[in-house]
Amino acid sequence: MTVTPASSGEHEAQGPASGKGKLELRNVNKGYGEAWERQEVLTHMSLTIAPGDLTAVIGPSGCGKSTLVDLIAGFERPDSGEILLNGEPVTGPAHDRMVVFQETALLPWLTAYQNVAFGPKLRGDLKGEALDAEINRLLDKVGLAEFKDKYPIQLSGGMQRRAELARAMINNPLIMIMDEPFRGLDAMTRELMQEFFLKLFEETRRTNLFVTSELDEAIFLADRLIVLSNRPTSVRETIEIGLPRPREFHMLSSPEAFKYKRQAMEVLHEEAMRGFTRSGDQQAFLDAYRKGDEAQSDG
Amino acid sequence: MATTAPNVYNQRTVVRRTRWQKFLANKKLWRGVTAILCTLVLWEIGSRWDEWFGFRLPFIGFIPPPSDVMVAWLEVLPKIGYWQSWYLSFKRVLAGFLSAMLLGIPFGLALAVNRYFRDIFFPPFEVLRPIPPLAWVPASLIFWPTNEMSIAFVTFLGAFFTIVINVLGGARSIDISYLRAAQSMGATQLDMFWRIVLPGTLPSIFTGAAVGMGITWEVVLAAEMISGGGTQAGGGLGFFIWNSYMGGSLEQIVVGMISIGIAGYLSSSAIRYLGTVCMPWRRLF
Ligand SMILES: Nc1ncnc2c1ncn2[C@@H]1O[C@H](COP(=O)(O)OP(=O)(O)O)[C@@H](O)[C@H]1O
Ligand SMILES: [Mg+2]
Numbered sequence: 078m079t080v081t082p083a084s085s086g087e088h089e090a091q092g093p094a095s096g097k098g099k100l101e102l103r104n105v106n107k108g109y110g111e112a113w114e115r116q117e118v119l120t121h122m123s124l125t126i127a128p129g130d131l132t133a134v135i136g137p138s139g140c141g142k143s144t145l146v147d148l149i150a151g152f153e154r155p156d157s158g159e160i161l162l163n164g165e166p167v168t169g170p171a172h173d174r175m176v177v178f179q180e181t182a183l184l185p186w187l188t189a190y191q192n193v194a195f196g197p198k199l200r201g202d203l204k205g206e207a208l209d210a211e212i213n214r215l216l217d218k219v220g221l222a223e224f225k226d227k228y229p230i231q232l233s234g235g236m237q238r239r240a241e242l243a244r245a246m247i248n249n250p251l252i253m254i255m256d257e258p259f260r261g262l263d264a265m266t267r268e269l270m271q272e273f274f275l276k277l278f279e280e281t282r283r284t285n286l287f288v289t290s291e292l293d294e295a296i297f298l299a300d301r302l303i304v305l306s307n308r309p310t311s312v313r314e315t316i317e318i319g320l321p322r323p324r325e326f327h328m329l330s331s332p333e334a335f336k337y338k339r340q341a342m343e344v345l346h347e348e349a350m351r352g353f354t355r356s357g358d359q360q361a362f363l364d365a366y367r368k369g370d371e372a373q374s375d376g
Numbered sequence: 377m378a379t380t381a382p383n384v385y386n387q388r389t390v391v392r393r394t395r396w397q398k399f400l401a402n403k404k405l406w407r408g409v410t411a412i413l414c415t416l417v418l419w420e421i422g423s424r425w426d427e428w429f430g431f432r433l434p435f436i437g438f439i440p441p442p443s444d445v446m447v448a449w450l451e452v453l454p455k456i457g458y459w460q461s462w463y464l465s466f467k468r469v470l471a472g473f474l475s476a477m478l479l480g481i482p483f484g485l486a487l488a489v490n491r492y493f494r495d496i497f498f499p500p501f502e503v504l505r506p507i508p509p510l511a512w513v514p515a516s517l518i519f520w521p522t523n524e525m526s527i528a529f530v531t532f533l534g535a536f537f538t539i540v541i542n543v544l545g546g547a548r549s550i551d552i553s554y555l556r557a558a559q560s561m562g563a564t565q566l567d568m569f570w571r572i573v574l575p576g577t578l579p580s581i582f583t584g585a586a587v588g589m590g591i592t593w594e595v596v597l598a599a600e601m602i603s604g605g606g607t608q609a610g611g612g613l614g615f616f617i618w619n620s621y622m623g624g625s626l627e628q629i630v631v632g633m634i635s636i637g638i639a640g641y642l643s644s645s646a647i648r649y650l651g652t653v654c655m656p657w658r659r660l661f
Contacts, residue, residue, distance in 0.1 A: 150556070150560060151560075152556050152559070169559075170556065170559040170560045171560065171562070172560060172561050172562050174560065175560060175561075176556070176557070176560060178553045178556075178557065180551075180553065182551065182553035182554055182556070182557045184554060184557075184572070184575070185657055186575040186576075186578070186655070186657050187657075195558070195561060195571075196561030196562065199558070199561055199562050199563050199567055199571075200561070200562045228656075228657040229657075230657060248560075248561055
C-alpha cells in the first residue's frame, strides 16, 4: 500500500479544493543507455503546473513526452533534478498521480465496472455500498452506465477512453496525466472526446497535464501550452491560452486562437527543421548552410 | 385471409429455441458432418476399387474400407479389454499432463518474474528442451524402476517444456502499462502477480495446455508401443494398435487409430471448454 503524504485528498474528494495538485519540475535531466550509446532525452527541464490548470505539452514525435510522463508518474527516476508535487518530492508511483496511457491500459479480463473498482479495492479505502455508488456515479458520468458489465474488447475506442477516465478519477488524484489520450481515435470520435473531456475538466478543474502532438487539440483544451524543443529536450516556449471558458469549438477559428496557433507553429517548425538538418540528411544540411552563407554575404 | 393478416403482425413473440434446436440449426455442425460423410464415402470407394476394377489404388487401396472397420469396431466395443486400453491411455495422459501443468506453470511464471531465477534456470532448460521426448525413453527405462513410471516421466517431459515456454512468453509479453497502471493505483508486488501477471498469462497457459495435450498423446502412444508389451506396464491404445499389428488385423489397427483421434479430440475439446469458462473475456473475440 503506497500512501504518500502528498495524497491528502484521497477520501471522497467532494470538496472543490481537493484533487488539485501543484507540480514542479526543477532542472530535471533524463537519458537512456550507457557510455557511447547514451542518449540524453530531457535536459534542464523546468516547469510548473499550476493547481486547477490544464497544461498542455506539445512537441515533435520522439522528443521525450512519454519520458516526461514516466518521470512525473514515478515509473522512472530522473538522473538529476527534482520533481515536486505540492512541495513533496516524487519518489515512485502512487495514486495521487493518475496516468491515462497512450494506448488503452484497461485490464482486458475485467469488465468496465471491475476496472473502475480496481484501484479502490486494492487499497481498500472505499468499500461496499459506498464504492458501488461511486463506481456507478462515475460510469454514469462518462456515459457508460449501460455498458458497465462489458469487457474492454466490447467497447468502442471512445468508450474505452471514457472508461479509463472513470478508472483514473475514482482514485481522486491530485493531478491527472494524459499521454496523447485521443491518438488513434477517428476524427469524429476524437472531437467528441475532446468536447466531453473538456466539460469534465471544467466541472472539476482537477490539475491536468495533457500531452499531445495535435496543436488544435492543445489550444482548444489548455490554459497554458508548453512547447518542447527537439532532443535533448527542454521547454522551448510557454504560451498562455486566454480563450474564455467554457470553451466551444468555434473559438478555434477566432483571431486570438489563430495567433496562438501561429506562435506555436513557428517554434515547432523551427524545432522540426533543426531536428531534420541534424538527423543525418547531410545534403539538406549543407544546402541550408550554404544558403545561410549566401544570405550573409548578400546582406 | 384478410382477417388473419393483422394477427400475424401482432404475434411478434420471439420463438425461444431450445439448445437442441439451436445445435441442429448450426451450419457449422452440418458442414462438419457433411465433410466426414464425404471422406467416408471416398474412402469406401477408394479401398473397394480393387474388387470393382481389378487393380489397386496406391495407399488407399491397402486400407480396409470403413464398413469393414465398423464391423471390427462393433466386435471390440463390448470387450472389456478395449475400454481398458482407453482407460490406461487416458490415465497416463492425464498423469503426465497434470504433473506438467502443476510444475510447468509455476516454473514458467518464476522464470518470467524473477531475473535471478531466469539467469540460473533458463540456460539448462534451453539445452534440455530440444531433446525430443522419445529420445528420453531408453534413458528413463533405465533410470526409473518400473515401465509405468518411465512412461509417465516421458509423457510429463513432452508437455512440460511446451507449457513452460508458453507461460514464460505469455507472462513476458504482458503490456507494461497494465503493470504501471496497477502500480499507480497502489498495487504491491504480490498484487501485481495475482491480479495482472496471472490473468494476463492465462491465454498463454491455455495455448500451452492445448499444444502440450497433443504432445502428451503422441508420447503416450509411442511409449506404449515401445514398452507396452512388457510384463509390468501393458495395455493402452498404443499397445492395442501394436497388438493388432502383431495379430495381423488391419481393421483393428484402423479402429485403434480412429480411437486415438477421438480421444485426442475429446481432450482438446475439454481444454477449449475450460478456456472459455476461465476466460469469459476471450469468448468475445
Ligand atoms: N526505456 C527506454 N530505453 C531507452 N530509450 C528510451 C526508453 N524510453 C524512451 N526512450 C527514448 O527516448 C526518446 C523519447 O521517447 P518518448 O518519450 O516515447 O517520446 P514521445 O512520447 O515524445 O514520442 C526516444 O528516442 C526513445 O527511443
Ligand atoms: Mg509518446
